[in-house]
Amino acid sequence: MTTAARNEPIATDAVVIGAGPVGLFQVFELGLLGLHAHVVDSLPVAGGQCIELYPDKPIYDIPGTPACTARELVARLLTQIAPFNTPFHLGQQVNSVQQRADGRFHIETSAGLQLLAKTVFIAGGVGSFQPRRLKLDGLAPFEGRQLFYGAPETASFAGRHLVVIGDDEAALTCALRLASPGPTQAASVTLMHRRDEFRATARTIEQLRQARASNQMQFVAAQATGIAQSNGRLTALQVATADGSSRSLPLDTLLVLTGLSPKLGPIADWGLAMERKQLVVDTEKFETGVKGIFAVGDVNTYPGKKKLILCGFHEAALAAFGAAARVFPGQPIHLEYTTTSPRLHRALGVTPEAG
Numbered sequence: 001m002t003t004a005a006r007n008e009p010i011a012t013d014a015v016v017i018g019a020g021p022v023g024l025f026q027v028f029e030l031g032l033l034g035l036h037a038h039v040v041d042s043l044p045v046a047g048g049q050c051i052e053l054y055p056d057k058p059i060y061d062i063p064g065t066p067a068c069t070a071r072e073l074v075a076r077l078l079t080q081i082a083p084f085n086t087p088f089h090l091g092q093q094v095n096s097v098q099q100r101a102d103g104r105f106h107i108e109t110s111a112g113l114q115l116l117a118k119t120v121f122i123a124g125g126v127g128s129f130q131p132r133r134l135k136l137d138g139l140a141p142f143e144g145r146q147l148f149y150g151a152p153e154t155a156s157f158a159g160r161h162l163v164v165i166g167d168d169e170a171a172l173t174c175a176l177r178l179a180s181p182g183p184t185q186a187a188s189v190t191l192m193h194r195r196d197e198f199r200a201t202a203r204t205i206e207q208l209r210q211a212r213a214s215n216q217m218q219f220v221a222a223q224a225t226g227i228a229q230s231n232g233r234l235t236a237l238q239v240a241t242a243d244g245s246s247r248s249l250p251l252d253t254l255l256v257l258t259g260l261s262p263k264l265g266p267i268a269d270w271g272l273a274m275e276r277k278q279l280v281v282d283t284e285k286f287e288t289g290v291k292g293i294f295a296v297g298d299v300n301t302y303p304g305k306k307k308l309i310l311c312g313f314h315e316a317a318l319a320a321f322g323a324a325a326r327v328f329p330g331q332p333i334h335l336e337y338t339t340t341s342p343r344l345h346r347a348l349g350v351t352p353e354a355g
């Protein structure tokens with residue numbers, strides 16, 4: 001679903017910043033009104049908090065859906081917007097939003113993608129999820145050379161001595177993948193977490209147990225306290241083990257997978273009125289102080305605001321009408337029912353049975 005960075009701005013009716021549940025439903029409401037949207041999210045997958053924070057927990061307060069997991073909700077939202085063939089630009093943060101003299105908005109992402117949109121929908125939730133950084137004196141300059149936050153499947157760590165820090169599914173899967181025999185196998189893999197306990201599926205924990213038993217990889221229960229370097233290269237991680245002793249873990253490469261935390265980030269720099277780190281909007285169109293920039297979902301605030309998915313869905317519907325009036329000036333914007341409107345049936349690619 002990702003697209004490559006391009007040099008020329010892509011013109012579009014709308015850009016939705018954030019692919020959480022509300023951003024996804026925003027695409028649907030825009031599509032019903034004939035507005036084509038692009039979606040950008042800093043995460044590599046759609047779903048926002050639902051996927052990042054509680055994918056397998058059930059949600060009980062989605063209207064008409066007595067129970068579904070957060071992951072199922074996201075999958076259903078993606079299915080619902082499929083008819084609109086929405087381009088998703090994932091794994092990149094929107095860094096700037098600037099209004100041009102012609103009223104359109106120039107949007108630029110961390111990957112260099114540029115979009116030129118008639119309307120912008122900020123559905124940034126609690127912010128853009130960023131890796132939790134390991135704070136050790138002198139470590140930061142090694143980022144991108146010997147220190148990585150995450151381990152993209154495309155990166156090669158074959159033949160390297162790796163230390164992987166983390167205790168969740170992502171950290172364990174990464175360590176197991178890099179320790180597996182084959183052309184991508186590392187010379188050694190040491191998984192480190194402060195306790196010999198993990199937040200991963202039973203299957204992955206069993207795989208880890210087997211890999212440790214067969215010496216395919218090591219595990220160390222410890223916390224990092226410092227680094228050792230020589231001739232400009234990171235050579236070891238100094239750690240305090242669970243029994244209180246200190247030791248040094250030699251390495252070529254350090255992979256830190258200690259989870260993500262949300263940062264409001266650049267949204268706060270776009271000159272929009274904010275209250276307690278949330279964007280102030282009206283309750284007619286959920287528009288910010290800048291005409292054409294709307295804010296929906298957890299990122300906004302107004303009297304009576306509740307951070308619930310269903311409230312975000314309502315906001316998305318009204319914001320879409322607000323945007324349609326801007327994109328199609330002078331044209332009446334009718335409310336049509338999906339049940340009975342032939343135009344909406346065509347847009348959704350459905351053929352309802354007569355009755």
Ligand code: FAD
Nearest residue numbers: 018020021022041042048049094124125127128297298309
């Ligand atoms: P988010 O889900 O936060 O998504 C925002 C997205 O925007 C993120 O993916 C982020 O990476 C992206 N983003 C931000 N800034 C940028 C940028 N500059 N560039 C690119 N991307 C950016 N709500 C309910 O209604 N019912 C529940 O039962 C419920 N249970 C919950 C349980 C837990 C444990 C938690 C944490 C929350 C729960 N919520 C529940 C709240 C619900 O998840 C949020 O209200 C909802 O996720 C908000 O959706 P959103 O689309 O506004 O934002």
